[in-house]
Amino acid sequence: MERSPIRRALISVYDKTGLAELGRTLADAGVAIVSTGGSYKTLADAGVPVTEVADLTGFPECLDGRVKTLHPMVHAGILADRRKESHVAQLADLGVEPFDLVVSNLYPFTQTVASGAGPDECVEQIDIGGPSMVRAAAKNHPSVAIVTSPAQYPQLEEALVAGGYTLEERRVLAAQAFQHTASYDSAVASWLTGQTAAADEAFPAWLGRDWDLVGTLRYGENSHQPAALYADAAGATGITGANQLHGKEMSYNNYTDADAAYRAAYDFDQPCVAIIKHANPCGIAIGDDIAQAHRLAHACDPVSAFGGVIATNRPVSLEMAQQVAEIFTEVIVAPGYEDGALELLARKKSIRILVAPAYEHEAVALRPISGGVLAMAPDQLDAPGDDPASWTLAAGEAVDEATLADLDFAWKACRAVKSNAILLAAGGASVGVGMGQVNRVDSCKLAVERAGERAAGSVAASDAFFPFADGPAILIEAGVKAIVEPGGSIRDDETIEACRAAGVALYFTGTRHFFH
């Protein structure tokens, strides 16, 4: 492919990493360099021959740098389409020399906002001349190459040796440049939208999000579905930003299950382990330590835990690692691994071992639907109704402390279960989970069946109210001693009466935890 020689470059960079070295390489290759104040100084101090942009424009940089490169001597030089004789002729008439290369990176707007700077300072860091040059050069990529990051300097140096960039390379650079300015403008627009929103406005008039490709995945939910992972361009956090220490490549389903497990484990302050299959817990438990929590979570449903995804909210201890090593596990995600735990787990070739910082709920949870996206506040810790002290005893005698603690656990744990959710618990651990059924009776049947003998003396949580007393009847029949649910059905009386008659304590939380 044909390469276009680089004879003249415009350099205007905020981030001066590698600038002096790049300048020397360009100058050694015979490239004439024009540069703005600070960049000029870095280059000149390094002994690189360079012309200051003010000498080119005949106009001083002014207004605290708000106007430096915004001048026809600069922009005509960038924007002339050199495939057109008329453009080349006009440049000659106007005495403008064309640029073959623009190197520019922008004022650190997002970093300034993140630093807590005041509005005036943030506004001052909205780069105007930089994006103008970048966009101009990117538009004119048939004639000009645009470089927007020091990470692209090695490629630039290779291109210089090879005799310039190819058109194809310039097109890729142009796409990257427009991604860069779009992302930059999105950050500015989001910030300004937030600044102008009314104090009580929970949802902004405009949502700007941009995503960078992390990589393609082997396939999506099924092998015929191509798939990829993107990270928030503002920085990869959560499972997306987790560090994989060992094991096979993460699959699409591994990511969704690891995310569900991670969220569930961090719903508790105590050491907690969640074991997830197909986005639902097949076991979740808290314990005095993480190994105990794992034993309890695994015991809930050992059959389903085979090939599961495990998350913890504490570093994995050697004891827990020894337990996990006995069980076929797809993924384990934890905030860390104690001495020897990682080595032990890594003896299994296939297990994917991830380390991720503490789970942080997004301020707004987004879910795409056809033609749009739903936004809501996440169902976080400290939701109303989470504190057992706020519950209403609707039937039976008030329970003892240990039973109340189990109800508390069951209530929090059931929000990790897809609706309709019924979760039976005992001793800080799920013992039977009925999930994802389209009626609550079937969820009760499933939970009781999974719990088997352990249903007797356990407690039950229901993510939403019982519309009829048929579900509670199944729980009572199985020997459940206390139930927590939101209440609020027009037939609450029937459930209350069933519990009262059976001597089962019934608590109402007043809040539900649907999860789809």
Ligand SMILES: NC(=O)c1ncn([C@@H]2O[C@H](COP(=O)(O)O)[C@@H](O)[C@H]2O)c1NC=O
């Ligand atoms: N206003 C302008 O004409 C202008 N032209 C270039 N800049 C920016 O000035 C910075 C480089 O300035 P210096 O070389 O003086 O350190 C770059 O981030 C570049 O994007 C400008 N500044 C902001 O808008």
